[in-house]
Amino acid sequence: MPQLPSARPRGPKPHRVDADQLLDAAQEIFSREGLRGASLRAIARQAGCDPALIYYHFDSKEAMFTALLERRFPPLIEDLRRVSDPGDRRPTPLRLWDVMCIYHTRLSHNPGIRSLVRGEIVRGTEGIQELIQNQVGGAALQVKAILEQGIARGEVRQDLDPLLSTFFLVKLHLEILDVLPVVASRLLGVPPGAAVAEGERAWMQLFWRGIAADPTAPVPSLPDLEP
Amino acid sequence: MPQLPSARPRGPKPHRVDADQLLDAAQEIFSREGLRGASLRAIARQAGCDPALIYYHFDSKEAMFTALLERRFPPLIEDLRRVSDPGDRRPTPLRLWDVMCIYHTRLSHNPGIRSLVRGEIVRGTEGIQELIQNQVGGAALQVKAILEQGIARGEVRQDLDPLLSTFFLVKLHLEILDVLPVVASRLLGVPPGAAVAEGERAWMQLFWRGIAADPTAPVPSLPDLEP
DNA sequence: CCCATGATTCAACAACTGTTGAATTAGGTG
DNA sequence: CACCTAATTCAACAGTTGTTGAATCATGGG
Numbered sequence: 477m478p479q480l481p482s483a484r485p486r487g488p489k490p491h492r493v494d495a496d497q498l499l500d501a502a503q504e505i506f507s508r509e510g511l512r513g514a515s516l517r518a519i520a521r522q523a524g525c526d527p528a529l530i531y532y533h534f535d536s537k538e539a540m541f542t543a544l545l546e547r548r549f550p551p552l553i554e555d556l557r558r559v560s561d562p563g564d565r566r567p568t569p570l571r572l573w574d575v576m577c578i579y580h581t582r583l584s585h586n587p588g589i590r591s592l593v594r595g596e597i598v599r600g601t602e603g604i605q606e607l608i609q610n611q612v613g614g615a616a617l618q619v620k621a622i623l624e625q626g627i628a629r630g631e632v633r634q635d636l637d638p639l640l641s642t643f644f645l646v647k648l649h650l651e652i653l654d655v656l657p658v659v660a661s662r663l664l665g666v667p668p669g670a671a672v673a674e675g676e677r678a679w680m681q682l683f684w685r686g687i688a689a690d691p692t693a694p695v696p697s698l699p700d701l702e703p
Numbered sequence: 704m705p706q707l708p709s710a711r712p713r714g715p716k717p718h719r720v721d722a723d724q725l726l727d728a729a730q731e732i733f734s735r736e737g738l739r740g741a742s743l744r745a746i747a748r749q750a751g752c753d754p755a756l757i758y759y760h761f762d763s764k765e766a767m768f769t770a771l772l773e774r775r776f777p778p779l780i781e782d783l784r785r786v787s788d789p790g791d792r793r794p795t796p797l798r799l800w801d802v803m804c805i806y807h808t809r810l811s812h813n814p815g816i817r818s819l820v821r822g823e824i825v826r827g828t829e830g831i832q833e834l835i836q837n838q839v840g841g842a843a844l845q846v847k848a849i850l851e852q853g854i855a856r857g858e859v860r861q862d863l864d865p866l867l868s869t870f871f872l873v874k875l876h877l878e879i880l881d882v883l884p885v886v887a888s889r890l891l892g893v894p895p896g897a898a899v900a901e902g903e904r905a906w907m908q909l910f911w912r913g914i915a916a917d918p919t920a921p922v923p924s925l926p927d928l929e930p
Numbered sequence: 931c932c933c934a935t936g937a938t939t940c941a942a943c944a945a946c947t948g949t950t951g952a953a954t955t956a957g958g959t960g
Numbered sequence: 961c962a963c964c965t966a967a968t969t970c971a972a973c974a975g976t977t978g979t980t981g982a983a984t985c986a987t988g989g990g
Contacts, residue, residue: 485954485956486953487953487954487955487956487957488956489955489956490956515947515948516948517946517947517948527948527949530948530949531948531950536948537947537948
């Protein structure tokens with residue numbers, strides 16, 4: 477008995493939906509709904525395909541989430557490596573400001589995913605811990621190296637714990653990127669974009685005063701962040 | 704036709720499951736599974752009742768979550784009010800350290816809920832924004848007042864933005880409480896509790912150096928935090 | 931004792947979920 | 961043209977979800 481023509485033909489399509497497009501859709505839906513709230517049906521709708529196609533590219537929902545995380549970090553670490561090169565002889569505050577610029581450029585979007593990841597870190601979710609520690613740890617080591625070089629050059633306090641200070645610098649910067657825009661209009665009475673720029677500059681200056689070997693040395697003039 | 708005896712008799716029980724007990728269970732399940740991942744059936748199991756009882760006390764799952772948030776903040780604000788009283792003439796760093804002690808005491812548990820709340824803030828979830836801003840804003844104003852008094856007394860830099868600095872102080876402290884324990888063993892090679900204590904002390908000292916009017920003034924000796 | 935009220939469970943609803951095996955198709959190769 | 965492979969959809973599975981109306985019960989008051 478001949479089958480009725482199907483609503484949408486099966487088989488490969490001229491405009492393929494590849495793994496990257498699925499991950500683009502995943503990023504948007506995970507960001508908006510969270511890990512548990514995001515459904516594969518919603519991700520498939522966003523990508524314009526059937527949910528079953530997701531299983532062609534990924535083993536499971538969790539595998540897809542892991543793949544999403546894995547494709548995010550490398551450019552950040554490579555950018556940071558350039559700044560942490562000991563051959564960079566600029567004053568430490570300018571190098572740290574570059575670090576902030578890199579984080580701003582690379583991470584000033586998709587706070588939803590980062591909140592999600594942070595939530596999973598706090599929750600102690602296995603599997604993700606390993607992945608994130610490998611990635612974040614790599615970035616942290618670059619920033620730590622800059623602080624260690626600053627100590628060696630006499631610009632940064634000898635009693636500083638470079639790793640802990642790296643945690644402070646990066647973590648508060650992420651709060652400025654993720655949370656400050658949302659509370660800016662209520663708390664500070666300024667638009668979100670201006671709040672982030674102001675917050676980053678203020679944080680850099682406070683942080684530098686907190687770690688500088690010479691407490692009376694002025695903070696160098698900081699160039700504007702790229703938009 | 705007489706009905707079979709039910710598995711569990713209906714009607715009021717000697718040991719009642721009241722709204723607070725439901726919220727206790729909710730806090731545990733929301734903390735562990737997140738807002739979307741937490742189910743009313745899991746909350747009811749934790750409380751030892753039927754899921755339908757939740758609807759006797761709350762209009763919906765979302766209403767329950769809102770009620771959970773509403774019952775958390777007040778003691779924090781009251782504690783902070785005592786420290787921000789202008790009658791407190793102690794040096795500003797000791798008052799700010801008290802603030803840190805208060806946050807430590809009141810918030811050093813249930814990072815899961817706070818991550819969840821932070822995620823909803825970042826996501827821009829309506830309804831929750833208003834509630835959280837009212838609560839968090841109240842606490843922030845107390846801390847801001849201490850900074851303003853410090854400026855007036857000449858202990859804190861005149862060019863400081865008190866509200867932004869309050870955001871810095873509190874936000875990084877929450878990261879120390881929530882995230883530092885999780886990454887401590889991998890990143891710092893110390894147990895989580897020690898990492899938090901060390902992190903809080905280091906942050907207080909860095910923050911003070913960053914905001915002090917006299918950059919050469921030493922940070923006063925800080926008493927130990929309560930366990 | 932009777933009745934009312936508030937507090938509980940039961941059972942069901944409609945909808946959704948992650949996942950899978952099979953059917954179908956597009957395109958490339960020999 | 962035939963065949964193969966990879967890529968797609970379909971339909972279904974078993975389970976879960978938030979929510980609700982009705983049945984049942986404990987307790988207290990008249």
